[in-house]
Amino acid sequence: MNYENLDLFGAPFDLVETYVYYQGPLTFALRSRDIPDLYYFVNTVDEDEDQGTRSTLAVGVSGERFRAVRGGLVPFREVFTEANWNRLSLITWRWSDDHGSMRAEISSMRGSDLPERWLPTERALLDLPTDTVERYEADYLVALSAAQRRTIFAIEVESAGDHTTQFPAKQAGELQVALHKEIEALARKHSATAQVLQDMQPAVIGLKAASFVLIFAIDSRDRMLEPTEITFQVFDDLNGMLRAAAEPDKSELISRLQGGGSRVRNRFVDLLKPLTEVGSGVTLWTAKALSQAVEATTVTAQQVREAARAIAQVKPQEDTIEVRRGALVGLNTRTNRFEITDLATADRFAGYMTEGAAADANGLKVGDESFVTATILSVTQFTGDESDRMQYRLERIAPFVAASPV
Structure with a gap:
C-alpha cells in the first residue's frame, strides 16, 4: 500500500510517525512534501479478508491542529468527527487483478456520517510530548543581544506531566518575580548605588518554546549603555550558583549562598520554590552584551529538589x-x-x-x-x-x- 503517492491534496507525502503497527502501519501521520503545514492522520478502520479489502480514513489538518492532537489537547476521535467534507477521505484498498499489488479507491466523507465502530473511543488521546508553539533556538539570543547591544537571557522550564508547551501561570509569575529579585540582590552585592540597581531591571521581551522559555533583557533606561561591569558579575554569580546546584555534592552551593548574604540566599530559595511545585528543571541561557556567545546552565528537576532540600537542611x-x-x-x-x-x-x-x-x-x-x-x-x-x-x-x-x- 503506497501512501506516499495517494491521490490526496498535498501529495506526495512523507510518513511522519506511526502510532499503531501490526504487519505494517495501521495508525500513523503523513506530511505533505510541498505544503509543510499540511498533515494527515490516517487510521485503519476495517479489513475484509474475503473481499480482500482494507478501509482507512485520512483526515487533513494544519500544523497547529496536528500538534494539538499529538500533544493530547484534542481527543483523537474529534479529528474525524469534526472533519469537513473536503478534509476527510475514505481510502479503500483492493487487490489488483493480478494480486500483485493493492490499488486505492478514494472518496470524500463527512465526519458526521462515520459509523460508530470506525471511530476511536471518546477517551483516546495521543498525548505525546509536543512543541505546540514556535521552537526556541539559542542563536536567537546571540543575534538579539548583538542587535540591541545589551544582555539577553532566558529561563527554560517545563511542567511535569504536560506534553504540550505550557507552564502554570501562578508558578511562572513567581519565577519571574524571584528571578528579578535575585538579580537585584546580586547587583546589591557588587554595587549598592541606587543608579546601578535602577539600571539592572530585567524586562520580559518574549516567549519561545523548546519546552517553555521566557526571554528577558536588562533594561537600562537611564543610560546609553548597560552597566556591564555589574551585569557580568551578576550573571557569573547566578550561573555559578545554578552549576553548584547541579552538582551531587551541594557544599559549593551552600558556600556560595553563605557568601552572598541573606537576600541572595532567600531569593535563590524563592527561585527554586515554583520549580519544585511543578516538578520542573531549569536552564538559564545568557547572551552577555557584546559577547557574541550564549552560555547555558542546566539544573534538572531532580537536582532542583535536591538543592532545595539541601538548603532547607542547613542548620542555623x-x-x-x-x-x-x-x-x-x-x-x-x-x-x-x-x-x-x-x-x-x-x-x-x-x-x-x-x-x-x-x-x-x-x-x-x-x-x-x-x-x-x-x-x-x-x-x-x-x-x-x-x-x-x-x-x-x-x-x-x-x-x-x-x-x-x-
Whole structure:
C-alpha cells in the first residue's frame, strides 16, 4: 500500500510517525512534501479478508491542529468527527487483478456520517510530548543581544506531566518575580548605588518554546549603555550558583549562598520554590552584551529538589556568648523579651528568653546600674531572615556578684 503517492491534496507525502503497527502501519501521520503545514492522520478502520479489502480514513489538518492532537489537547476521535467534507477521505484498498499489488479507491466523507465502530473511543488521546508553539533556538539570543547591544537571557522550564508547551501561570509569575529579585540582590552585592540597581531591571521581551522559555533583557533606561561591569558579575554569580546546584555534592552551593548574604540566599530559595511545585528543571541561557556567545546552565528537576532540600537542611549557626558583667537595661516577663549591654565590650543584645531564664530574671531590677551575668545564645538563620542580623536568646541570667578582694 503506497501512501506516499495517494491521490490526496498535498501529495506526495512523507510518513511522519506511526502510532499503531501490526504487519505494517495501521495508525500513523503523513506530511505533505510541498505544503509543510499540511498533515494527515490516517487510521485503519476495517479489513475484509474475503473481499480482500482494507478501509482507512485520512483526515487533513494544519500544523497547529496536528500538534494539538499529538500533544493530547484534542481527543483523537474529534479529528474525524469534526472533519469537513473536503478534509476527510475514505481510502479503500483492493487487490489488483493480478494480486500483485493493492490499488486505492478514494472518496470524500463527512465526519458526521462515520459509523460508530470506525471511530476511536471518546477517551483516546495521543498525548505525546509536543512543541505546540514556535521552537526556541539559542542563536536567537546571540543575534538579539548583538542587535540591541545589551544582555539577553532566558529561563527554560517545563511542567511535569504536560506534553504540550505550557507552564502554570501562578508558578511562572513567581519565577519571574524571584528571578528579578535575585538579580537585584546580586547587583546589591557588587554595587549598592541606587543608579546601578535602577539600571539592572530585567524586562520580559518574549516567549519561545523548546519546552517553555521566557526571554528577558536588562533594561537600562537611564543610560546609553548597560552597566556591564555589574551585569557580568551578576550573571557569573547566578550561573555559578545554578552549576553548584547541579552538582551531587551541594557544599559549593551552600558556600556560595553563605557568601552572598541573606537576600541572595532567600531569593535563590524563592527561585527554586515554583520549580519544585511543578516538578520542573531549569536552564538559564545568557547572551552577555557584546559577547557574541550564549552560555547555558542546566539544573534538572531532580537536582532542583535536591538543592532545595539541601538548603532547607542547613542548620542555623549558633554561638554562645558569656556576659561576665552587663547591665539589664530592658525586661518584659510577659513577652519574655530582654535587653542587656555587655559593659566590657559595649555590645547590645536583645531578644527572647527561655522559660528558665525568664524565671531567673523575674524580680531583677532594670537600669544602667542593674548589673548581671548572663549566657546568651546567638542564632544566625541561613534563610528566612532578610536582615543578616543575629538573633539572641537568653539562656541564663543572675545578679552580678563582684569578686571578693584578695
